Amino acid sequence: MADIELYYQERNPSPLQLVWFAFKRRLAPMISLWLLGSLLILVILAPVITPYSANVQFVDAISLPPSWTHDGNMQFLFGTDDLGRDMLSRLLIGGRFSFGLPIVIVILASTVGIFIGAMVGADTQSKLRILGRTLDRLLTIPSFLLALVLIAILGAGLGNAIIAITLSLIPQFIYVTRNAVYQEWQKDYVTASRLNGCSNTYLMYRVILPNITPSLVMQLTVALSVAIMDIAALSFLGLGVQSPTPEWGSMLARSLDEVYLSPWSMVLPGISLFITIMAINVVGDSLRRAIKQRMDT
């Protein structure tokens, strides 16, 4: 009863809220979360806040070092690359592909994967179980290798890279969801709800889904860092984002030639990738810890 507030001034926190409280108490994960949040905002606003277009070349400012060095110029905060393109603009626009796209990919893959996994896990007549077992075999292949194979079939290009990475992530979601749903399905509280006469959709969304959120959240963070790595790696190999478009992985690949002349063109995208992936892993790890702490008490 939400309207009865006789003696209780605080609302009773739900178990998921308790996990959030435990998460909030720790410093490193909160910093990481803020980092990811601001990165997301930067990436969304990138076309508005970039000082220059990502591909415009300044002939008089080729390989200019970052502004805080002796030779630097405040006009180009992070310097320019060997073609005279502004590094800051390229990094921000590149973030759309390196950070924004993986989020979209993970949303796509998780929607499909969780849906199929839930169906397979809830299936009691073992009709769909064969499908689940078959897809499990795909887990023996590393997801990046799977993506490479798919690229080899589909051909290089951004669109194909997105399709390949999405497809290679789906089996993991199916696996995690199926196992979680299957385990919950055996438990007494699901049986009790079933004996309440609940419909299957209610059972799935209101009864089981809140109870498997922990494993899903963990899988989401893992998949996000994998997707970032994969898309950067594919672009590094020249199979993902194509040349004039900036992307952290392809920027790294391009800077290999002049790493001794202009080290910043390699260090900056490298650091961006490093910070992003570390932040995601820290958030994921602390979530796991917070959930475990909640379960133990």
Add this chain to the structure above:
Amino acid sequence: MSHLLEAVDLFKTFRPRRAWPWSKKSVALEPTSFTLEAGQTLAIMGETGSGKSTLSKIIAGVEAPTGGELYLNGQKLNYAQSKRRCQNIRMVFQDSDKSLNQQLTVGQQLEEPLLFNRDMPSSERKQLINSTLRKVGLLAEHAAFYPHMLSTGQKQRVAIARAIILDPQIVVADEALVALDPSVRAQIINLMLDLQKDMGISYIIVTHSPQIVKHIADKILILYRGKMIAFNETERLLTEKQQPYIEALLHEHLTNHSQITGNSSAKVTE
């Protein structure tokens, strides 16, 4: 004259997981027939693995029987008729920790059977939840609590509230008293007896505690390795000469005083 519940040759066989498709099926329950009258309590007894849990699950609709029929008020009750079954036969599980959804408040869990079985506006649902909570000795405020905030006894009360909220005719309690300590167990037993008096519920109680059975059961059904070896009134089973297995089961506490359950009988019979 039809009985409230009549089971005719209910049986259950299953093939163990990972067994060959042609290997022999193992028998969980051999054909069992019994009847239950309104307002009476039936105790199902037997040692571990004797099929008493299987029988209670079949009655409650958790599992489908392999064969046999179940009649409720003289009408046949199929496994697929979940609506009719859950409005008349409800189940209380052994472990209230596991049978309550940790992510939903008590109120939300009690609302669940109402959402699917009663056509009533939300204000009426709230009222019914309030009155049911009070019936089982809790407060209306407990509806806003999550299960982890309640004690074991309170959780079992919530489980009983969930069972009786639809005003059922039969409540199946599968070892519902085992996990409780003696004083709480006595409280819950008294609560169940009060509810039986007020609402005319019939109980089917699965237990291996002879004290509880002697205290509350009208009839006893004894299973041995899936086979029904006795079905009779408690009085007669206790007073007349029985086979050694039944004697041992019913008078277990008299021969073994060191049992923890032995302490509870004094409190129960108060």
